[in-house]
Amino acid sequence: MTPGPLSDRTRRVLACLVKDYIDSGEPVASAALCRRAGLGVSSATIRNVLAQLEDMGYVRQPHTSAGRVPTDLGYRYYVDMLLDTRRATRDASSVEARLREQAGAAPLFDQLLSSASHVLFEFSHHVGFAIAPSEQHAIFQRIEFVPLSGSRVLVVTVARGNHVSQKVIDTGEEIPPSALSQAASYLNAEFGGMPLADVRDAVIARLEQERTLYDQLRAIALTLARTTLEGIETPASVFIDGASSLADTGDATPVSLSTLRTLLQMVEEKQRLVRLLDAYLEGPGVAVVIGAEHHDPQLRGCSLVVAAYGDGARRGAVGIIGPTRMHYSRAISVVDGAAVAVARFLRDEN
Amino acid sequence: MTPGPLSDRTRRVLACLVKDYIDSGEPVASAALCRRAGLGVSSATIRNVLAQLEDMGYVRQPHTSAGRVPTDLGYRYYVDMLLDTRRATRDASSVEARLREQAGAAPLFDQLLSSASHVLFEFSHHVGFAIAPSEQHAIFQRIEFVPLSGSRVLVVTVARGNHVSQKVIDTGEEIPPSALSQAASYLNAEFGGMPLADVRDAVIARLEQERTLYDQLRAIALTLARTTLEGIETPASVFIDGASSLADTGDATPVSLSTLRTLLQMVEEKQRLVRLLDAYLEGPGVAVVIGAEHHDPQLRGCSLVVAAYGDGARRGAVGIIGPTRMHYSRAISVVDGAAVAVARFLRDEN
DNA sequence: GTTAGCACTCGTCAGGTGAGACTGCTAGAG
């Protein structure tokens, strides 16, 4: 019951048990630990230690005469230990190399994130994802209007870091191409270099200020810009790869069918993932959410390893989702590596 | 053994059996058919009929003292029957209404297809998909160049039917924005209204013809156009929705885990789906591929209902994928409805 | 505090049994 500090031996037994279980997927017996753990004590002593650990809630027995299996709390202890030791030894290099290879020399930001999710999947064999920062704080570089049929216009916005986004708006009346391109030039000259949210506010302010706009061109440009920037808070694009790993039939079903369903739904309705992460992403570095620690009861039974990249208001996230029984050590270093690589890319591009 | 024409009674028994099995998912007994089929004969007679049907390969018994289950051949017979009767009674209206509601009044082509896959999923509760026609035959309407950082340029191409596609190219040297927009104007004026493949050929021809281009602007424009149109054969965008339905735990596992994996992989590596369909899509109307009729052995155990839309060279497809035990009648009318709706949209937009 | 040894518990597996579900067959009726 007492969650007090564990003795060194107890810690080592727990760590070894978790590691063994992650590798084998089968309850770990005291005899096996005795052999593997390398501290010179007999299985009987280990059994006493295990009984303690069970009292404290770190391990449990599937049934009376089975070995021990880590609980979520046990995983948590193990992971915290890892996070402490790992902090120094980042081996991001191979992840970063693969990411550069995958994404090409100078990709669009979306391509980079898509590649990141793919690389995370490749390295971890679990579902990998990458989430873009909210567009609000992106630095406006350029806008372009492409006329479509009727009164519709395709708006292409480019922000720093090759962050391209597009949107279709309906202008109500047909605007000649020449007017569109002049409007674009005006906006590019006027607002280039500002954060998108500020551009939006500035546009609205000007429209308010000068009720009657004598300059027809400026009126068109500002109105177009306002419509374009209206929905700027909402999206945050999400990239996911490796959903097929959920059906991996390695040994037994790694996650329950209902959990699988929830995850697949998340793959489709990507914004759910964003909402999920908002709750967990605070500090820097890698965060791990294990099994029952999830708020959503459907997600107990799977773990989330996630790291934020970028700074201040312009933060995104990369990570992986897999069964609670995953190779945390590898997962953590891979996710960490990916976050560092994406952050570096952002810095270099600016 | 003889696949000869079935007697009216035999047909009705088979149809009733398939329908019952699709509804219940359990082997159908002679007594149940006797009750449901409504032809005034006893279960013993039904049993004789069933023995015949089994000889001919339309049904089988999971084990000696179980009811009958349709084979793929049985489903095939049932579906062919449906296709015959259904041809007249298209009730596309509700599908089309939902599609218009979902996609909005005048969507981009991609949005339309994305909505179509979603609506197919909604109506059938199976995986819905929509595939765009190859870009080659799209009618070129407009091109626009947006400068990115360094020597990279974002190219936005608009084809008829609000078919927008984009691509990043590296020009090697930085080109000033004004030159880019002039190049775009030149290309728009010169090639508007031609099929993209023809535009590509024309561009290449001109570059060949006039080795030394005195007009700097034309040189830039043509070179940009060539690079842009290089990879025009490859893509064919694919939209898929409802993968989570694969994990539906309605009754037992509807598809095997390995089939599920194959399908999930197909969801990720979408081009596989395109290759799959190329083999089946020939005539007009709805095509159904059932279980073992698939070439890919991994896909036995699931069925594909698909219909082409559009005409001639400019054909795409919509459809659904689900377990062999699916509501074919509904599936067929829904897929048919979606194909008709998408085709109508294409026609209206042109 | 540690260890050896032993009794005990519990899940798993193979084998066996009874009930229930349907069929195939056969003999007889229409």
Place this chain on the structure above:
DNA sequence: CTCTAGCAGTCTCACCTGACGAGTGCTAAC
């Protein structure tokens, strides 16, 4: 010649059983 009633046969499923083995908890001795 077609249909039907009835019955024996066969198979699955659920349940129980006992032997086995894995692994523990406990205790007494070091």
